[in-house]
Amino acid sequence: MIETALAHQFRAPQKYQLLQKAIVVALLPCLRAWKTRHLLGEDGQSKDEGSYAVVELSRLLEKAISPVVNYKDNQDSPEDGDMPSEEQEEGIRSIKYSHMVQRFRAVQSPCLRALYELSRDIKVKVDPDILLTVVAFMDPPGDWKTEPEDASLAAAILDQQLPTPFEKKKFLADVVLERYLRPLFSKIKHPTITASGRKAEYPENTSRGEGIPDDSHKTKPWKYVDFRAVAVFSWAVFVADEQFIDQHWPSFMPGLLTLATDTSKEIRRRGLQILTQFISKFPNKTLRDRGLSKVFEDAVFPTLSYLPTLTPESESVLLLDLAFDALISLAGKQKQQPSPATGISEQKKALDKILREGVFPAYAHAKSHMLLVRVLCLKLGSIVSMMGVHAVKYLQDIIPILLEVIAEDFAPLVPETLSVALDVLDAVLTNCWPMIPGIPWQDKIIAALVICWENVVREHDNDSGNEDFIQIKQKLVHSARGLEAVLKTAGISLAIVVSPMVANPADARQLYAAGLFSFLFNAPPPLG
Known part of the structure; x- marks a missing residue:
């Protein structure tokens, strides 16, 4: 046979x-x-x-x-009765x-x-x-x-x-979630949820019990014994639709929180990917009514502390990129209407927290790591666009970050980061335009753009065929035009403001300024 x-x-x-x-x-x-x-x-x-x-x-x-x-x-394996570290x-x-x-x-x-x-x-x-x-x-x-x-x-x-959708959903609910995944992820208790996967009204302070390490094959069989678990859980979230998640969300919760908070950076990365996809499908009303936003926030925010040098930059970039995505997706689920009591919407409060406890401290700690700065700028741009004019509250934090990146002498050596920073500056000009004209922001932005143009042109002279630098120069001109439009709303002429900066072609800095702002004087910008 x-x-x-x-x-x-x-x-x-x-x-x-x-x-x-x-x-x-x-x-x-x-x-x-x-x-x-x-x-x-x-x-x-x-x-x-x-x-x-x-x-x-x-x-x-x-x-x-x-x-x-x-x-x-x-x-x-250890002998029976012996617990390994x-x-x-x-x-x-x-x-x-x-x-x-x-x-x-x-x-x-x-x-x-x-x-x-x-x-x-x-x-x-x-x-x-x-x-x-x-x-x-x-x-x-x-x-x-x-x-x-x-x-x-x-x-x-x-x-x-x-072969039928009904059979797949039954298999997903009865076999995958209840019979297979729930026992695997139920060994460790999460203080923010109950054993049934619902939010705990009175979170408990859990500690390692009975001499069993949190990270062992007895507490985490999905990690040390059954290597199918993460892939199967990922598939479950992928195939579940909004209606299914609305009905079965408690069954997903232990796995979501376990993977997104695991000590292994690779597993945590997968967990954050899965969590972000799950949040995107979670019905807004259920998420808010069940109070789960706080549960997810508490699970994700600690990942924002995985910064260089304790965490290698390459790993930090991957983890923070996913953690910010999860938090921004979660913020997008919150109510946009201001609360009658506070006058502040839940979405704005969530975005405020991401900036104050995420983007700003991460930049202050790791500003020399340009790959990570690129991630922070990307997320900053998304948040500014979501906040709209309310982002003016943070101009004193946002603009210095952007201008520091844009005016950095070595910024042209990392064109991906520089390009993203210019995109965020455009988002700031678009959403926060009422507060840009006048002192101090208009002059600081002009100075940073000129310095960046000078740095890029100098680098461009040595690498005339580099498409990155050509695109950066185009973005610089685009930002300058955006600033011109913003200043017009306040009756300010950018041409008049920059005229003293371009009056003396013999001055090197003024020559570069003339190149950047040549569109104001009906002349094409020089290529180099």
């Missing part, structure tokens, strides 16, 4: 993985031939016998590629993860292909556990998944097993 051969080979040692792959590949034609004979009634098996064979074969194939490890069968636990996880990936990487694609062949024509429902492994492969390649086409195969298998 085919299943006997597979069972024997999948029990073989890891060093025979290439042989396992060869056998699975060789068995694919046999599966197709057997399936054809079975459908025609020529294999001598009854319908029940054929169905049993399909189920057993599917289980063997799924077991061969299921990324679940066993802490009882590895010499690197979190550092030891992470080391054990790394070893087991490596062994697991090596064990089934070679057979992933052929096993999925075999599962697809079994499901394609024979209408047999397989064990839901098999579908959980299949779902895990629908995530994009990465981690333990290597082949892009595996995601398409997995999606096809799921469509064969769950």
Whole structure:
């Protein structure tokens, strides 16, 4: 029997993985031939016998590629009764993860292909556990998944097993959320939610209990034992629509908070991605009525402290980018109407907090890290656009940041950051224009634009074909034109203001100023 051969080979040692792959590949034609004979009634098996064979074969194939490890069968695991430290636990996880990936990487694609062949024509429902492994492969390649086409195969298998939207939603609610994910994420209590996933009216101060580390295979089986969990959770959020989330949101909460606050930066990054997608689908009314905004804020804000040099800049950029996205998305869900009691809207209060506790302190701490500054400027631009004219409250904080970035001598060496800073300046001119004319902002903006133009032109002379610098110069002119329009609203002529700055062509700084503001005097700006 085919299943006997597979069972024997999948029990073989890891060093025979290439042989396992060869056998699975060789068995694919046999599966197709057997399936054809079975459908025609020529294999001598009854319908029940054929169905049993399909189920057993599917289980063997799924077991061969299921990324679940066993802490009882590895010499690197601690002895019973001994609890490893979190550092030891992470080391054990790394070893087991490596062994697991090596064990089934070679057979992933052929096993999925075999599962697809079994499901394609024979209408047999397989064990839901098999579908959980299949779902895990629908995530994009990465981690333990290597082949892009595996995601398409997995999606096809799921469509064969769950062909209707009703079946998929039932599988998502009953199997994925309640039977699979809830037990995995229920080992650690979150003080802001109850055991049922709802907001806790009286948050508890939880501590590590019973001598079990927070980061262990006993408290976080989804992290150390079952590597399908994060991918399956990501899929659950991806396929759930607004109505489904409105009905089942408590079942998502433990996983959302656990992943977004995990000590592993990679898992935290995935958790923030998933959380942002979840928030975008969460009905505004339910989010507000259930008081969950504060719960999500408390989970995300600590990530904004992952700054250089304690956190490498490359990791900090990824984490803060996602954390700000989650918080800004959450703020967008709040009421825009001012409260009768305070005259301030909930959305404005949320955006205020992101600026005061996020953008401004992060910039003050890490202003020398230009890649991170780019992220901060991007988020600052989004917040200014959302706040509109109310952003004038923070001009004394926003404009100095932008002008410091724009006028930095080495800014042209990081054109991506400089470009974003100029975009944010345009957003400030658009939304905060009533407060720009006059002292001090108009003169400070003019000075920063001229300095930036000079720095870019000097750099451009040495690299005349660089498209980045050409675009930066275009943006500088665009910002200058925007400033001209803003000053006109106050009856101020930019041409008159800058005339003393361009009167002496023999002065190098005035020559550069003349280049930037040449549009005011009906002359095209010089190219270099």
